Amino acid sequence: MTSTDRNTRPDRSAGPASAQGAGPTSDAPAGPDPDGDHDPDAVAGPDPGRDPGALAGPGPGPDAPARTTVDPPAETRVDSLPEARPALPRRAARRLVAFAQRPYLDRRDPSYRVRRWPDLVALCLATVFFWSSLTPSLVPRPWYLQGLVGGITATIGYALGAVLAWAVRALIPRRRASERLRSGCWQAYWLLSPLLSLWLIAESARMQRQLRVLQGLPPSLTWHAPMIAFIALGLLLLALLLARSVRLGARTLIGLLGRLLPRPVAYGVGAVVTALLVLVGVRDVVFHRGVVDIADRIAAATNGDTKDNIHRPRSPLVSGGPGSLVPWAQLGYQGRNFTGSTPTRAALTAWTGRPARDPVRVYVPSALPAAFEDDRPFAAQARLAVRELDRTGAFDRAVLAVAGTTGTGWVDPNVAESLEYMYGGDTAIVAVQYSYLPSWVSFLVDKEKAGQATRALLDAVRARLDALPADHRPRLVVTGESLGAYAVEASFDGADDLLASTDGALLLGAPNFSPISREIRRDRDPSSPVWRPSYRDGRHIRFAQFPETDLARQDTPWEHPRAVYLQNASDPVVWWSPDLLLTRPDWLRAPLGPDITPEIRWFPFVSFWQTSVDMAVSYGVDAPHGHRYGAGSVDGWAAVLPPPGWTADDTARLRDFIGHRRAAY
Numbered sequence: 001m002t003s004t005d006r007n008t009r010p011d012r013s014a015g016p017a018s019a020q021g022a023g024p025t026s027d028a029p030a031g032p033d034p035d036g037d038h039d040p041d042a043v044a045g046p047d048p049g050r051d052p053g054a055l056a057g058p059g060p061g062p063d064a065p066a067r068t069t070v071d072p073p074a075e076t077r078v079d080s081l082p083e084a085r086p087a088l089p090r091r092a093a094r095r096l097v098a099f100a101q102r103p104y105l106d107r108r109d110p111s112y113r114v115r116r117w118p119d120l121v122a123l124c125l126a127t128v129f130f131w132s133s134l135t136p137s138l139v140p141r142p143w144y145l146q147g148l149v150g151g152i153t154a155t156i157g158y159a160l161g162a163v164l165a166w167a168v169r170a171l172i173p174r175r176r177a178s179e180r181l182r183s184g185c186w187q188a189y190w191l192l193s194p195l196l197s198l199w200l201i202a203e204s205a206r207m208q209r210q211l212r213v214l215q216g217l218p219p220s221l222t223w224h225a226p227m228i229a230f231i232a233l234g235l236l237l238l239a240l241l242l243a244r245s246v247r248l249g250a251r252t253l254i255g256l257l258g259r260l261l262p263r264p265v266a267y268g269v270g271a272v273v274t275a276l277l278v279l280v281g282v283r284d285v286v287f288h289r290g291v292v293d294i295a296d297r298i299a300a301a302t303n304g305d306t307k308d309n310i311h312r313p314r315s316p317l318v319s320g321g322p323g324s325l326v327p328w329a330q331l332g333y334q335g336r337n338f339t340g341s342t343p344t345r346a347a348l349t350a351w352t353g354r355p356a357r358d359p360v361r362v363y364v365p366s367a368l369p370a371a372f373e374d375d376r377p378f379a380a381q382a383r384l385a386v387r388e389l390d391r392t393g394a395f396d397r398a399v400l401a402v403a404g405t406t407g408t409g410w411v412d413p414n415v416a417e418s419l420e421y422m423y424g425g426d427t428a429i430v431a432v433q434y435s436y437l438p439s440w441v442s443f444l445v446d447k448e449k450a451g452q453a454t455r456a457l458l459d460a461v462r463a464r465l466d467a468l469p470a471d472h473r474p475r476l477v478v479t480g481e482s483l484g485a486y487a488v489e490a491s492f493d494g495a496d497d498l499l500a501s502t503d504g505a506l507l508l509g510a511p512n513f514s515p516i517s518r519e520i521r522r523d524r525d526p527s528s529p530v531w532r533p534s535y536r537d538g539r540h541i542r543f544a545q546f547p548e549t550d551l552a553r554q555d556t557p558w559e560h561p562r563a564v565y566l567q568n569a570s571d572p573v574v575w576w577s578p579d580l581l582l583t584r585p586d587w588l589r590a591p592l593g594p595d596i597t598p599e600i601r602w603f604p605f606v607s608f609w610q611t612s613v614d615m616a617v618s619y620g621v622d623a624p625h626g627h628r629y630g631a632g633s634v635d636g637w638a639a640v641l642p643p644p645g646w647t648a649d650d651t652a653r654l655r656d657f658i659g660h661r662r663a664a665y
Contacts, residue, residue, distance in 0.1 A: 102179065103186040118240070120185060122161030127193050129157025130232055132603040134204035137610040138570045138596070138618075139626045140212045140221075145613050146204065147228040151235025153606045158236060159243075160605075201225040211597045215570065215625040250274040295441045299408065303332045303436040310340040317392045318342050319363045325372075325388055326364060332433060334409035335363040343417060348425045351657065359420045360397060360428035362388040365409070366435060378453045381432045382460035394428030395464065397474050399641065401429045402461060404454045404480030404487035407442030409433030412481045414658055415506065415633040419477075421654055422634075423643050428474065432457050439483045440615070443511075450483055451490025458491050462501065475503040477641055482573055482627065485510035485517075495519055498563060499540055504640035505563040508629045512577045517565070521586075530586040531569040531593040543567050545594065545624050547635035548655075564636040566629045569593020572614035573627050580608040595625050631659035 105117045133153040134146070141149070205223035213219050254270035261269065312328045313321040318339045320328035331339060339361050348356035364385045366377075374380035394400055401419060403411045411431050420427050434453035435442045442450065458478070465473050478498075480488040485507040492498040495516050498505060510517040520541065524533035535541045537556045543565045544550035551564065567574055575587050584602045592598060601607075615627075623630025634655040638646060 100187070102183050103190055104182065118158075119162055119165050120182075120189065121165040122158045124189065125161030125164070126154040126158035126236060127189075127197070129603075129606060130154040131197070131200050132601070132606045133610065134200050135601045135603075135606075135610075136204070136207045136211045136597050136599055137607070138572045138575065138600075138614045139215065139621055140208050140217060141613060141617050143222060143224045143228055144231065145617065146223075147231025148235070149609050149613050150228060150232035151239075152609050154232055154236045155239040156605045156609075158240065197229060198225060201228055207597065207599050210599070214597055215595050215621050217621060246274065246278060292441060292445060295437060299436045299438060299441075303334075303408075305333055306336050306340075307333070310337055313339055313342055315342065315344075315358050317358050317360045319361065319388055323391065325384060325391065326369065330365055330367055330369060331363060332365045332367070332409060332436060334405070334411070334436075335365050335433060338363050338409075338411050338413075338416075338431065341413065343420055343425070345425060348421060351421055352424045354424060357425035359425045360389075360392045360394045361416075362392065362394065362428070362430040363409075364388070364430075364432045366433045378432075378434070378449075378456040379460075381453060382456040385430050385432060385457055386460045386464050389428065389430060389461070389464070392428070394430070395468060395474060396472075397428045398423055398426040398643070399428070399477060400461070400465075400474040401427065401477045401479055402454070402458055402488075403429055403431040404450065404478070404484035404491075405431050405433055406481070406483045407435050407437050407439035407450075409436060411484070412508065412629075412633070414629075414631060415479055415481065415508070418631070418633045418654065418658055419479075419637050421657070422637055422646065422650075430457070430461070434487075442483060447483075447486075447513075448490075450487035454480075454487040455491035458501075475641060477504045477506070478502050479506045479508075481508040481629070483511065486514040489514040489516040492516065495535070495541060495563075499561050502561060504561050506566075506633060506636040506640050507563070508566040508633070508636075509571050509573050509627050510565065510567070511573050512575055517574075520565075529589075529591055529593075531567070541565070542639075544632070544635070545569060547632045547639070551635060551639045558639075562640045564640050566624075566632045566636055568595070568624050568626065568629070570595045570621075570625050571627050572611050572618050576611045576615055578608070580611055581605055631655045634658055 104120075130150045130153060133150045201223075202225060205221060205225075208223065209219045209221050212221065250270055253273060254266050257266035257270050260266075316322045316324070318324070319326045320331050320336065320339045326335075328336065342359055342361045345356050345358045348359075362385055364381045366381075368374075368377070368380055368384065372380050372384045374383075389395060389400075399419065401416075403416070405411055409431075411429075416429055419429070432453050434449040435446060437445070462476070465476060478488045478491075480486070488505070488507060489498070489510060492501060498516060507517075512518070520535045521530050521533050524530065524535055525537065528534035532543050532545070532550070534543075538553060539556060539559050540561065541563045542551055542553070542558070545566070545568050547564070547566060569587070570593060575585060577585070579585070580602075582604055585607075587593070587596075588600065588602050592600070618627035620626065622628060624632060634651060638651040
């Protein structure tokens with residue numbers, strides 16, 4: 001065929017179009033899609049990759065003469081060849097324009113069990129929850145934890161929004177919104193949400209810097225705005241995928257049951273079985289066999305280790321030393337740290353300038369020696385502790401302190417050494433370990449053990465003291481920090497029992513669920529804020545964040561016995577509670593604490609997760625902020641039970657010594 005033959009052929013591409021006349025072609029939409037599923041290509045117009053003749057509309061009639069064309073010049077043909085290449089970019093551009101005009105997708109078939117596009121109401125509520133999570137909380141947090149909080153709260157918001165949308169559709173007769181209205185709502189969301197999110201993330205960085213300054217940290221802050229958004233979005237998508245997988249599984253199960261049972265029964269049985277599977281999977285598989293088992297293995301390995309620079313004590317007055325009923329190898333990680341760092345008589349003498357004594361430290365681990373194993377482990381621990389106290393001559397000391405321990409068995413070295421330096425070593429401190437798990441795991445799985453173990457120890461110690469002549473008994477005090485404070489409080493029947501049964505108490509950062517602390521905050525004097533409660537005019541019990549000034553009140557007499565609570569207004573351990581999910585806490589009511597930013601806000605669900613994450617970073621600030629109490633124990637002991645002749649200058653000197661020295665553990 002010659003070039004002339006090719007150029008004088010009839011244009012066949014116009015044939016089908018002329019056969020249909022001016023009506024729609026097979027590639028164009030014939031009208032509204034009854035399922036609401038439009039082909040984006042149809043919305044954008046004809047496909048640019050098709051024959052250009054189809055884009056020109058109807059062709060000439062069948063009787064029209066054939067068109068003839070003239071070959072363009074060679075250089076023109078070469079230049080015109082690249083015009084066919086942009087078909088793919090133009091196609092993508094047309095699809096993008098089509099999506100911009102209708103920025104959402106519907107199910108292609110109503111029989112699909114899971115929609116493939118998020119619900120707009122749920123997505124809007126998730127975005128609002130994410131925005132609310134950007135507000136500051138009790139302590140500064142790093143950017144990656146902000147992304148975690150944002151993702152968790154966005155997921156909660158999406159779940160609530162989905163339930164709300166479902167309820168509205170179920171209660172109100174469904175009227176399908178017009179395509180124009182739906183498109184407008186989605187366009188507004190896609191336009192506003194990214195811009196507002198980036199602006200609010202930038203604002204959150206500003207608020208975090210202000211909070212850092214308020215709590216004595218440098219204002220410099222690394223705040224990766226895109227990463228915060230990506231982490232939050234990733235967690236939301238992961239949660240959405242899991243939720244839809246559960247939904248798909250439930251509907252599949254209901255469909256299978258529907259072949260055997262009446263439809264209402266199939267729905268009920270399927271829902272119950274799915275709920276049980278999810279509950280068992282989350283609780284038994286994910287939590288107990290996953291989180292708890294991993295934490296247990298790590299903690300068990302740590303418990304068998306010993307910290308650097310900690311060695312077996314040479315003093316026979318310390319558990320694990322010569323003649324001890326508790327072997328050094330069985331003390332556990334925290335037990336070896338506690339007894340192996342006991343100050344020596346030489347160190348105490350050098351600081352006091354007077355002859356000192358070797359302190360007594362008794363520690364009973366959770367794994368008892370074979371000779372003391374019993375069906376009642378806490379009673380056996382208490383019996384062994386009293387025998388160790390007798391062996392070391394602890395009941396001949398001036399002060400005997402019972403220390404509550406945290407989940408791992410930790411005792412605050414600042415609290416222990418403050419008392420020992422203050423009394424020149426004429427002290428005995430006893431503690432028992434009820435678990436080697438981290439405190440957050442102990443709280444979730446065996447919180448009650450803390451109170452049971454400490455109560456058994458206190459009962460045994462008091463029974464031994466009651467057998468001694470009244471004028472030959474040491475002064476009995478109790479102390480504990482964090483979960484150790486809860487362990488002490490759970491050993492008494494209330495504030496009055498605590499004061500009647502001891503000669504004093506020093507408790508630091510008591511968790512919100514501690515019974516006596518809750519009692520005091522509930523019954524505090526009306527004029528006092530919850531973060532610094534005044535209880536019965538402070539005659540016996542006082543709270544302090546800055547003890548040097550907070551405890552020096554002159555308006556009311558301070559009677560013995562005394563109890564001092566060191567409690568920071570910004571300590572999330574003190575304020576965390578499940579009530580934060582739905583109830584505004586008193587510690588967010590005016591007046592706010594001295595280290596709480598005025599930009600803090602309470603939001604349902606959001607504040608709970610913010611405070612939960614705050615606990616993980618509560619040690620990232622300096623005392624007296626967050627969950628750090630530093631050398632405040634010096635002022636606490638000086639107020640609770642000072643030795644004879646102790647002065648304010650002695651307190652200041654010891655505070656400076658404890659505050660600047662590096663703890664051995």
